[in-house]
Amino acid sequence: MGIRRGTLRRQEELLAYLFMCPAVLVVVGVVLFPVVYNIWISFYDVTLANLTKGAPFVGFKNYLKVIRDQDFLPSLLITAGYSVAAGMVSVLVGLAAALLLNVRLPFRNLFRASFLFPYVAPLISVVYIWKWILDPQAGVANWFLMKAGLIPAPMDWLTDGRTALLAVILFQGWRYFPFAMLLILARLQAIPRDLHEAAAVDGASRFQQFLNITLPELRYVLGVVFLLRFVWTFNKFDDVFLLTSGAGNTKVLPILTYRYAVGTGQLGVGAACAMFLFVVLVVFILVYHLRVLKWEK
């Protein structure tokens, strides 16, 4: 019996490895190996021309090239700043939407479902809708703002250095607030009703209840949603690329990486730039995790 159980156990284990194998192979082949390979590329002078012929080793030259590029430091600061701003806008707009939806109202589910549209529609469609709305010649936004007397003449929102970054941030607030909304709403609905009832009996106003009951209950979910949005915005390439392609002070690090690699064909320099991006991000996540999210432990 003991021997039989042993072989059964071994059979189960064998089956488990067999089941895990395809998934692990795909992840190693298409994610983990490429990550290691990226480190390798960053130390070699890889270009589109010598890709298959063996590129020369250059040590830290690619990294120095990135640091010495006059675009790099501004780009790093812009990326960090706009990621914080876009993360905060998504969280705050998502919080507002969640609070509005937490009230008992007719058609509440219909409202909630419609609010998901910006987040689930294909990026390509929503980017071009906004580009068309903000178009400097025939855009409806300029017409409306001029009609309202807010601007004297049509503006080119997505290439003007004063407005392009703001436009990108607002676009991301618009596109990603539903993600924050869903998570915050789920947490809101888990707050026990009697907490509010007891506070109301004690004479607390709605606003006091929000400050002293709702907000503390939401603190953790707000912190997590902001972290996720920050990280995803920091890495974001396609939104910015499609909206502005880096014009008007929106040359964020992912755009810089793309320009080195695809624009000039210097894959090695691009790989080094991507390494900077990744390391900054990992350091930020560690610090944030230790400093901001520690309260829950």
Next chain:
Amino acid sequence: MGKVGRRIFVAAGLLAFLFAVLFPLYWMAISSTKTFKELFATTPVFWPSEFTAKAYKAVLSSPSKDIPDLLDALRNSLIVSGATVFLSLVLGTLAGYAIARLRFRGKAFLTALVLIVYLFPAILLMIPLFAMLAMIRLHDSLTGLVAAYVAQTLPVSLLMLGNYFRSIPADIEEAALVDGCSRLGVIRRVTIPLSIPAIASVGLYVFVIAWNEFLFAYVLLTDVKKFTAPVWISYLHSQLHTPWNQVMAASVIVTVPVIILFVWFEKYMEQGLTAGGVKG
């Protein structure tokens, strides 16, 4: 603020949100049906005096066989998304089942190995993936794209399916095992039929991710005939004088399937949104 005042405030807030979300959608649809004159009118036309399907005809039928139209791109998108859903579900089911039900050494390690995909952003993988696929001459192929998408969606498939399998009472499976069913037989006849809701959620979610994806498709594909729909639209937009009615018509066409999936399967879709996050 009284009760009535509060209600008005909430209603006004909701309507403002509704306008911000739906006006762009309306503007896309209406712009795609306008005549050129009304499209570029100095005073925007909010309701066209005549509707035309010209833009739709233009994007759906190419003048020559060598220039692919949106239909060709949609076919590519459908192939890539379909293959991604199939592979992600098969691999996710196998691995998810192993993690939920089987005992084996190194389980925590292997699970972490799959979930670690979350840590690495697409922009970091872009260059090495392009270089690797170029070496084996797969960079300009839909196959390479599917491989990238399967890897990106595996953690979500594995997590959601694994969690669901765990919620199925083990007794049901054990009864079938005692009756002489093999493990694979149990998975096929018991576990999968009981998990249809979870499989539908994951499948829809993965489909939408693959259908919407732009970065990998844009970087990896160079042959116009292989473009997926989003890359095809960006190509249309990049013309010297952007034909905005056509760009809007093409946008409507790629957006409609996603909206239909959402309206029909809202409950299933929302699970995917909160469980996985689109990682983007």
